[in-house]
Amino acid sequence: MSIPLEHVIILASLLFAMGLGCTVAWRSNVIMMLIGIEIMLNAVMLVFVGASARWGVADGQLFALLIMALTSAEVSLALAMVVYLHRRKKTVNTDVFDSMKG
């Protein structure tokens, strides 16, 4: 075990940035946006697990597990919503859904 925590965090931040970039760039496809969110959540889990290994306590891993449960709930709802919206407008382009305009 000679992996520096800093390298783990750099890997996680790269992953997070990619996920964020995916979410920002793929506005034409809501499913790709959700995938970006999954990538970001994985990056966060990686930080938690790395920190757990750094200090040798189980809490970080536990939070990774909780994030996973949370993600499954979020994904199920989000995908249900995607199905619902697609049924209404026959598209997955997020720019079409602008009823929140103030």
Add this chain to the structure above:
Amino acid sequence: MKLYLAIMLLLPLAGGLTSALAGRLLPRRLLEFLICATVWGGFVCAALAAASYTAPLTVNLAPWITAFDLGAPLSLYLDPLSLSLAVMVTFVCGLIHIYSVFYMAEEGDYPRFFALLNLFVFAMLTLLLAENLPLLYLGWEGVGFCSYLLIGFWYQDKANADAGRKAFITTRIGDTALVIGIAWLFQLFGTFSMVQLNGMAFLIPGGVVTAIGVLFLIGAMGKSAQVPLQVWLPDAMAGPTPVSAMIHAATMVTAGVYLLARMFPFFGGSAVVTSAIAVTGGITAFYGASCAVAQRDLKRVLAFSTISQIGYMMLGVGAGAITAATFHLLVHAFFKALLFLGAGCVITAMHHEQDIFKMGGLRRSLPVTFWCFLAGSACLAGIPLTGGFFSKDSIIGALWLKGVPLYQALYVLALITALLTSFYSFRLVYLVFGGETNAHIHGSRELKVMELVLVPLALLGLCGGVLDLPGYLGGGFLGHFFANLAGGKAAEAPQATEIVLQAIAGALALAGLAAAHVAFSGKARAKRIAEADNPSALTSFLFHAWHFDDLYRLLFIRPYAALSGFLWQRMDEGVIDDSLDRLAQGVGATGTWFGRWTAGRISLYIVSFAAGGAAILGYLAWVTLS
């Protein structure tokens, strides 16, 4: 004694409050009876107080203002001056109350009118009987307030409301000076009691006495309509005629004279103050008489004559003849109330026509009014042996007896004024009652009663002289009564001098009568009426009251209006409002601009959110590095 004074004050107050609060609920007859009864009750109390009067006394009714060393209890002071005036005020006001019940018989808003009349009597009595300056000031402002409301009684007409405001604001100038004087006195002596103050003038430098005396004089100028604060009184005739009679002729306007007479022991030692009072009075007397000569409105003639007669009283105070001034004040109250009430009868009979050039021939249709009015005019003119003759002469005589060039000049001025007074008094009589009838007379039962009220006033005015007959006729009651009062003892003149002085004054009065007879009787009357529409320059100048109103408009009102306009349009609207508007517009525009951010597109929100997060991260990194 305490009981009499308390009841005298409380009765009008109770009547006024009843009328104000429950006037609508009571039957009209009952209310009318009630308000007259309160004033007559006050008169009875005053008479009883006079009957049991022995020596000046102070009556402490209740504590009023008490804070640290500032104390102003509700205490009353009764001496010959206040007692005689209280009797006069309650009597004249009582008669005028009866008169106004009939005069206002067709007025719908009578509870307000009666409430104000009664409150006025209360305030006036407070003013007269007050022992300390704050209580006097309470009455002073109370009469001013009632006067303001009564002048503008028919407030639906803008001119009347404006006249009320003019009176209020003009007198306010004087009141401010009075308040400053009162505060200064308190700062110097630590007491408000007039009895104590009058004995303490020698404790302070003469210059300060002079300054305070001048402040009090300015206060009296405002209330008593003396030059240069006289402009409100002619306009105050916009009120109902009984109000003019009661407030602007008989009682309230004499408050300034009363104040100066009351405080005379304080500043009597300052020659500057007494000279200033005398000069003010002399100028005002002449000014009022000269303006009255050219007026066309019946009530305005009487208003200017009031200004003139109060000028005489001020002359008397200035000459140190308090007895003479008070004597004239009392007699003037009778005959001026008489003249105003007579004018009210004439105006009622003439269907509210007030232009004397359109009247005429009333001596046959209104005989009672004619004879009473004639008696009042004779008093005003100072025809020998009437009350006005004796009272006015005692003032003029006092001026001569001072023996100082300034006072002798004023003596000549007063004589000229007496001539003018006689002239305009009879001009009025000839124009209103002489000539042929040219108008239908509106007779009614009310008018008959109103005429009856004039009779006792006419008798009192004619016989008022017995109050204080000159020495060669056996001496007067007032002179003995006032003998103990400071300044009450007038200089005794040799009888021969006195008779000569009175003969001069009487001759001038008769000369004025003759001049009026030549100018306004018979055929000359018609000629004067024809001339009235094309007045000469002098007549026009006098008709416009020496253009004082225009002068003040030019000096004060225009610059003030310009300043107000500038502050309103440039400062308030231009700077304050405009900057606020600009600010609001700027905020609104910024809000609209930012509002475009909420485009409803999730992608935009995510980018914004991510940019915010990136900014925070960047900041943290920068902090960590540096």
Add this chain to the structure above:
Amino acid sequence: METIVFYILAAVTLVGTVLAITARQGVHAIVYLVTSFFALALIFYLLGAPMVASFEVIIYAGAIMVLFLFVIMMLDLGKPEKIQTPKLYDWCPAILLLVVITGSMGVLASRAATPLNAFAGISVQEFSFTLFKRYGAAIEIISMQLLFALVGALYLGRRR
């Protein structure tokens, strides 16, 4: 040895992710992502978290990604080519963000590169003990959240 494996896995993860987010078709993206997640699961294992690693494989790579696949297939988006892919212009903010975030995190993390302590990993027993003893309330809340998500998904998904 472990270090080298870690770097290899990290490279696999990054490459998989880059391919996933730039894929033209949703199905391809999912497959790349599953690859990436497998590598990530191994990294978890390397970091002494066997439980998380196994859940990563089972739940993430197994269940959630399959859920995505299902939805992509169910929506029947016609020809996948019709969905417009991000232009280079669309990637600009993304790349900018990537530079800022990685730069910042790099700065923050590279202060002192200390290797992790020698440590044998956390046993399943210890993990479970912490989970159910200390975080019992969190388990309850998470389970309720899953229930709500179930109800919500049912509500949204029903045909009207």
